[in-house]
Amino acid sequence: QVQLVQSGAEVKKPGASVKVSCKASGYTFTSYGISWVRQAPGQGLEWMGWISAYNGNTNYAQKLQGRVTMTTDTSTSTAYMELRSLRSDDTAVYYCARDKEYFDYWGQGTLVTVSS
Amino acid sequence: SYELTQPPSVSVSPGQTARITCSGDALPKKYAYWYQQKSGQAPVLVIYEDSKRPSGIPERFSGSSSGTMATLTISGAQVEDEADYYCYSTDSSGKEVFGGGTKLTVL
Numbered sequence: 001q002v003q004l005v006q007s008g009a010e011v012k013k014p015g016a017s018v019k020v021s022c023k024a025s026g027y028t029f030t031s032y033g034i035s036w037v038r039q040a041p042g043q044g045l046e047w048m049g050w051i052s053a054y055n056g057n058t059n060y061a062q063k064l065q066g067r068v069t070m071t072t073d074t075s076t077s078t079a080y081m082e083l084r085s086l087r088s089d090d091t092a093v094y095y096c097a098r099d100k101e102y103f104d105y106w107g108q109g110t111l112v113t114v115s116s
Numbered sequence: 117s118y119e120l121t122q123p124p125s126v127s128v129s130p131g132q133t134a135r136i137t138c139s140g141d142a143l144p145k146k147y148a149y150w151y152q153q154k155s156g157q158a159p160v161l162v163i164y165e166d167s168k169r170p171s172g173i174p175e176r177f178s179g180s181s182s183g184t185m186a187t188l189t190i191s192g193a194q195v196e197d198e199a200d201y202y203c204y205s206t207d208s209s210g211k212e213v214f215g216g217g218t219k220l221t222v223l
Binding site: 044045046047050063064095102103106108 | 147
């Protein structure tokens with residue numbers, strides 16, 4: 001069965017970086033893209049960007065351009081999302097989701113807390 | 117930047133029909149998708165390509181789209197349908213966007 005398993009919770013200081021992983025199983029990794037979606041406490045869903053697991057092409061949300069980098073490792077079927085220059089308003093649950101026109105499978109979410 | 121607009125909340129009694137709307141300028145040319153999110157859980161796709169229902173989603177969930185508005189309809193809403201619902205689509209440049217979400221209360 002399709003599974004996306006994300007890395008564990010992180011606590012970071014303002015200005016630091018965080019890298020969240022998303023290990024896929026149960027399907028051909030390179031046949032789908034991976035999108036990253038975050039949700040601040042009590043807020044709605046925010047699409048952060050997408051990466052093709054086939055060729056590494058990316059498409060980032062405009063507001064995160066320059067701070068976010070998405071990569072994949074096809075040898076381990078793992079996607080990564082790195083967010084730099086963290087601020088308090090980056091505190092959120094970060095989800096990866098399998099993306100082929102829409103998100104049909106989601107990871108369990110990774111809580112990233114940014115606090116001094 | 118592109119926006120999808122949803123009502124913040126919708127409330128119905130059990131057995132009634134709930135309708136949640138989503139408006140966006142690109143919807144005449146782009147599909148709408150709907151996600152259900154229950155407290156503390158990851159979202160679940162309930163409608164894709166405006167009106168298609170994934171396997172395992174109850175028949176009471178349906179979707180439609182006309183002009184700049186997409187609608188999620190829950191016919192005979194159940195208490196277990198109480199959740200936040202998000203529409204999702206893309207703009208003309210391929211940027212993906214969620215609506216602000218609608219809290220559905222069934223009581």
